[in-house]
Amino acid sequence: MRKIYLDHNATTPVHPEIREAIEPYLSEQFGNPSSIHWAGRDVRKEVEDARKEIASFFGCQPLEVVFTSSGTESDNLALKGVAFRKGNAGKHIVTSQVEHPAVMNSCRFLEAKGFRVTYVPVNRYGIVEPDSVRKALTPDTVLVSVMYANNETGSVMPIPEIGEIVRNAGVLMHTDAVQAAGKIPIDFAALPVDMLTFSGHKVNALKGAGGLVIRKGIELEALIHGGHQERGRRGGTENVVGIITMGKAFQLLRTGMEEEVAGIRRLRDKFEKGLFGRIPELVLNGHPTERLPNTVNISFRFVEGEAMLLNLDMMGIACSSGSACTSGSLEPSPILMAMGADPTDSQGALRFSLGLGNTEADVEYAIDAIETVVNKLRALSPLYPGAKEAKAR
Amino acid sequence: MRGKRILAAMSGGVDSSVAALLLQRQGWEVIGISMDLYDFSKVTKNREGTCCSLDDLYDARRVCDTLHIPYYVLNLRDEFRREVIDPFVREYSTGRTPNPCILCNEHLKFRALLRKADELGAEGVATGHYAVIRREPSGRCRLFAAPDESKDQSYFLFSLDSERLRRIHFPVGEMRKDEVRRIAEAAGLPVFEKRESQDICFVTDHSYTEFLNRSGIEEKEGQFLDRAGNVLGTHKGVLRFTVGQRKGLGIAAKEPLYVVAIDAEKNAIILGTEDETLSVSTRVGRFSFVSGISPAREFRATVKVRFRHPGADATVHMEGDHFRVVFDSPQRSVTPGQALVLYEGKEVLGGGWIECESASRS
Numbered sequence: 001m002r003k004i005y006l007d008h009n010a011t012t013p014v015h016p017e018i019r020e021a022i023e024p025y026l027s028e029q030f031g032n033p034s035s036i037h038w039a040g041r042d043v044r045k046e047v048e049d050a051r052k053e054i055a056s057f058f059g060c061q062p063l064e065v066v067f068t069s070s071g072t073e074s075d076n077l078a079l080k081g082v083a084f085r086k087g088n089a090g091k092h093i094v095t096s097q098v099e100h101p102a103v104m105n106s107c108r109f110l111e112a113k114g115f116r117v118t119y120v121p122v123n124r125y126g127i128v129e130p131d132s133v134r135k136a137l138t139p140d141t142v143l144v145s146v147m148y149a150n151n152e153t154g155s156v157m158p159i160p161e162i163g164e165i166v167r168n169a170g171v172l173m174h175t176d177a178v179q180a181a182g183k184i185p186i187d188f189a190a191l192p193v194d195m196l197t198f199s200g201h202k203v204n205a206l207k208g209a210g211g212l213v214i215r216k217g218i219e220l221e222a223l224i225h226g227g228h229q230e231r232g233r234r235g236g237t238e239n240v241v242g243i244i245t246m247g248k249a250f251q252l253l254r255t256g257m258e259e260e261v262a263g264i265r266r267l268r269d270k271f272e273k274g275l276f277g278r279i280p281e282l283v284l285n286g287h288p289t290e291r292l293p294n295t296v297n298i299s300f301r302f303v304e305g306e307a308m309l310l311n312l313d314m315m316g317i318a319c320s321s322g323s324a325c326t327s328g329s330l331e332p333s334p335i336l337m338a339m340g341a342d343p344t345d346s347q348g349a350l351r352f353s354l355g356l357g358n359t360e361a362d363v364e365y366a367i368d369a370i371e372t373v374v375n376k377l378r379a380l381s382p383l384y385p386g387a388k389e390a391k392a393r
Numbered sequence: 394m395r396g397k398r399i400l401a402a403m404s405g406g407v408d409s410s411v412a413a414l415l416l417q418r419q420g421w422e423v424i425g426i427s428m429d430l431y432d433f434s435k436v437t438k439n440r441e442g443t444c445c446s447l448d449d450l451y452d453a454r455r456v457c458d459t460l461h462i463p464y465y466v467l468n469l470r471d472e473f474r475r476e477v478i479d480p481f482v483r484e485y486s487t488g489r490t491p492n493p494c495i496l497c498n499e500h501l502k503f504r505a506l507l508r509k510a511d512e513l514g515a516e517g518v519a520t521g522h523y524a525v526i527r528r529e530p531s532g533r534c535r536l537f538a539a540p541d542e543s544k545d546q547s548y549f550l551f552s553l554d555s556e557r558l559r560r561i562h563f564p565v566g567e568m569r570k571d572e573v574r575r576i577a578e579a580a581g582l583p584v585f586e587k588r589e590s591q592d593i594c595f596v597t598d599h600s601y602t603e604f605l606n607r608s609g610i611e612e613k614e615g616q617f618l619d620r621a622g623n624v625l626g627t628h629k630g631v632l633r634f635t636v637g638q639r640k641g642l643g644i645a646a647k648e649p650l651y652v653v654a655i656d657a658e659k660n661a662i663i664l665g666t667e668d669e670t671l672s673v674s675t676r677v678g679r680f681s682f683v684s685g686i687s688p689a690r691e692f693r694a695t696v697k698v699r700f701r702h703p704g705a706d707a708t709v710h711m712e713g714d715h716f717r718v719v720f721d722s723p724q725r726s727v728t729p730g731q732a733l734v735l736y737e738g739k740e741v742l743g744g745g746w747i748e749c750e751s752a753s754r755s
Binding site: 304306307310311313314328329330331376377380 | 424429450454463465466467468508509511512513514
């Protein structure tokens with residue numbers, strides 16, 4: 001069966017160049033970066049080189065980069081680290097209604113610990129408007145956390161504007177840039193943001209490594225206590241191989257992002273145009289232009305996203321729908337709900353996210369398959385006005 | 394050549410796991426399915442993170458991994474609330490003792506899942522039930538009790554008609570449990586030693602009253618009455634009682650007292666002697682027949698008035714939108730809200746739901 005992967009916002013395959021580069025670290029280069037001797041030194045150098053590459057990519061200082069296990073851990077560190085350190089100065093946090101569960105559930109945890117959290121709404125494109133953040137700020141606010149781009153819709157938030165407002169109010173600003181990093185230009189030096197979350201496996205590195213850029217001078221409470229790694233901000237022996245692959249990935253992106261993104265955007269646009277041209281009753285979820293170049297989220301009216309997803313899976317096409325809950329079943333997307341989308345339409349929403357390795361032929365095959373599945377399911381749907389015609393075809 | 398596709402409903406238990414395995418051996422393209430019916434985290438106290446239902450889904454997934462078949466968890470929470478939980482709560486609050494498992498079979502396993510089968514291009518749905526479907530050359534399907542009487546689940550399946558049975562498969566239906574376990578063990582399925590699950594799945598901490606309280610049904614103290622309306626004492630709420638119950642009444646009397654009826658309107662529990670729990674006949678509504686029609690206006694059948702009831706001979710009188718069952722000898726604890734299932738020998742003819750108070754002998 002032909003397999004086509006259109007779920008790069010979930011995770012990405014490892015870049016072939018990166019796969020080759022890690023071979024030595026799976027064999028002779030095995031040292032612990034904290035060791036004084038040659039074995040540790042060699043590996044320590046690689047970890048620090050990776051830190052430098054990542055700093056160059058984001059436009060920050062190497063020592064502003066703290067390695068963690070994941071985007072989720074980075075978000076936890078940013079939110080809880082600030083809350084625990086600044087809790088005496090104020091007990092109010094501002095975030096949005098469309099954040100990743102890592103931010104959302106950290107906020108819920110902090111609410112249980114006595115913090116107040118304001119979840120600002122989004123407009124119908126899923127974008128947080130700077131004014132709603134301004135209105136949410138109180139004298140008690142210690143942190144604002146708004147994602148750079150949304151994982152489900154790809155909508156890009158006006159982080160420079162929001163950051164400006166937050167900075168002028170003297171409040172710390174965090175952004176989860178896990179989806180944005182590597183897809184749109186980010187210059188931390190010029191950005192009024194104090195902390196920025198990134199992850200390796202969304203940019204063709206290995207799973208298990210992420211990081212938080214923390215502007216110099218900002219102090220956080222550590223969450224993982226142990227050795228002196230990451231200068232005391234995150235204990236535990238480094239995920240050396242993961243960090244090295246992440247360094248390589250951002251190194252490749254620093255020079256090649258523009259070209260790679262242009263190619264992916266062309267494919268995404270072809271895919272989107274193909275679907276809207278051939279299938280009636282589609283709704284685009286998210287902003288038409290202020291959107292990640294690889295993402296398209298579409299509601300297929302009169303069908304359930306779950307049935308679509310499973311049928312496409314059986315045809316070898318991987319995409320995603322809403323959010324999976326603990327059991328692995330699908331729930332209506334809180335993000336589409338927050339955008340004020342029609343609940344029935346949201347049931348039929350699918351996210352396609354393109355990336356390295358996708359081809360024109362993939363896109364064409366996927367459009368055909370999706371059209372077939374939609375027609376089949378609409379023919380079974382009692383709600384679809386054209387059900388009889390679709391059946392007759 | 395690729396076999397025809399079928400959905401195997403997987404509970405994570407040994408029966409449905411072996412059902413999936415047997416279908417695969419018969420050449421079907423099997424897709425493992427579990428139903429996500431209920432947010433168990435909301436009803437399970439003091440068991441944070443150890444929700445039994447999630448563990449079952451884990452087992453089902455591991456079995457499908459072993460069989461190298463795809464596995465999906467379908468979200469059917471809305472349907473489950475609408476078709477099973479709400480009626481369960483409603484029935485209880487009207488003094489009946491409902492049977493949610495039959496509703497779940499009727500509306501979820503063999504209606505919602507058949508719809509999913511259509512959507513996924515599958516011929517039908519298979520489960521690990523112990524019951525037998527005979528497919529006649531005419532295309533008509535008949536339903537029979539399992540040969541292993543101790544495992545027979547045909548009582549829970551009476552509402553399926555021939556049309557639906559055509560798309561349903563019970564691969565372990567004619568087997569014995571030890572055989573099923575042996576097959577699971579030989580095939581290396583990780584569930585062969587799992588113990589039976591017995592309780593109603595969504596009442597996770599073994600307490601109906603607590604579940605019902607949480608569902609918004611309040612308990613009010615009420616009175617124990619005898620048939621003549623004399624007050625015998627006070628009870629803590631009608632939810633705690635079922636017809637035929639003897640234990641937990643807390644009433645001292647010369648001869649043992651039993652619950653003979655529940656009057657939800659008056660919030661009263663009617664008590665009587667053992668004799669008074671006997672019914673000579675009962676009225677059954679919302680009935681259906683496997684064949685689609687009743688065998689005759691009046692016919693003989695063996696009836697089961699609850700799961701595990703050994704069966705009683707009776708005459709059935711069709712009376713429009715309900716039927717009346719007249720037992721050859723009076724039956725104990727014929728309980729409103731429970732299903733009454735009609736058999737002819739091993740064959741399930743159909744059944745319905747026991748209505749209001751059954752006619753007692755006195």
